[in-house]
Amino acid sequence: MTEINDLKQVDLNNIPAKDLAFMLKKALGTTPFNIRELVAKTDLNYNTVKGYFGGSKKPTRETFDKLIKALGLETEIQEKQGEYHKKELVTHPKQHKNQSAAKEKAVYLSYLMKISRDYLEFFRNSSATERDVLRNTIPPEEVGYFTSLLSSLFNEEHFKMWKTFQK
Secondary structure: OOOHHHHHHOOHHHOOHHHHHHHHHHHHHOOOOOHHHHHHOOOOOHHHHHHHHHOOOOOOHHHHHHHHHHOOOHHHHHHHHHHHHHHHHHHOOOOHHHHHHHHHHHHHHHHHHHHHHHHHHHHHOOOHHHHHHHHHHOOHHHHHHHHHHHHHOOOHHHHHHHHHHHO
16 A cells, blocks of 8 residues: 655656556545545646546646645655654764665655556466567566565675675
């Protein structure tokens, strides 16, 4: 499930409209609203907002923030971000900048993994012909690299060995 406090950290310039739509739908699902009710709480055009949720359009940061506020998520986001930043500044003042970048990238990677899981489930439940399309589209060496790196990142000793073999 989409973490509410992660939405504000999304870099709108570096996320595809379809991925952003996925996140918006997840966030909307945590509220009692539908798109029409959301639009009624903002000064936004219904078709434009529908485009955001359909993945055909991307909002500006200002519009995205309006959507978050209309969803009633802004206060909780600000509280959680404030707690995170306060804790990080007190415990690691010199590393704060790097940790914020790491957190942003980790959050984005988490979203990509959630989206990838949905697409992978499609291929898991599809025909051999459809899986051949996947096999012919993604080079096997990319799959190997991605899975081995991701797996090794969760164990520092494994990661050190992985890096040694990548040279």
